Amino acid sequence: xxxxxxxxxxxxxxxKGKKTVFKGELHKAERSDLLSFLDDAVTSGDLRELLISPVxxxxxxxxxxxxxxxxxxxxxx
Numbered sequence: 001x002x003x004x005x006x007x008x009x010x011x012x013x014x015x016k017g018k019k020t021v022f023k024g025e026l027h028k029a030e031r032s033d034l035l036s037f038l039d040d041a042v043t044s045g046d047l048r049e050l051l052i053s054p055v056x057x058x059x060x061x062x063x064x065x066x067x068x069x070x071x072x073x074x075x076x077x
Contacts (some may be wrong), residue, residue, distance in 0.1 A: 003054030011049040
């Protein structure tokens with residue numbers, strides 16, 4: 001994690017018929033706060049599904065997906 005600031009989305013979606021709606025929350029966090037939050041979440045066993053993307057002037061298309069079971073890094077190349 002090299003950016004100083006990140007967008008963090010709690011991935012919570014709802015479906016009604018064929019329509020899917022994002023029901024989570026989006027926050028902006030500094031790297032140190034985000035790392036502290038993630039460490040506490042792992043320690044307490046309460047890690048929720050999150051999408052994390054760096055706040056950048058020229059976005060490179062990278063995104064981190066975190067769930068209870070896995071962590072993925074997606075990058076547009």
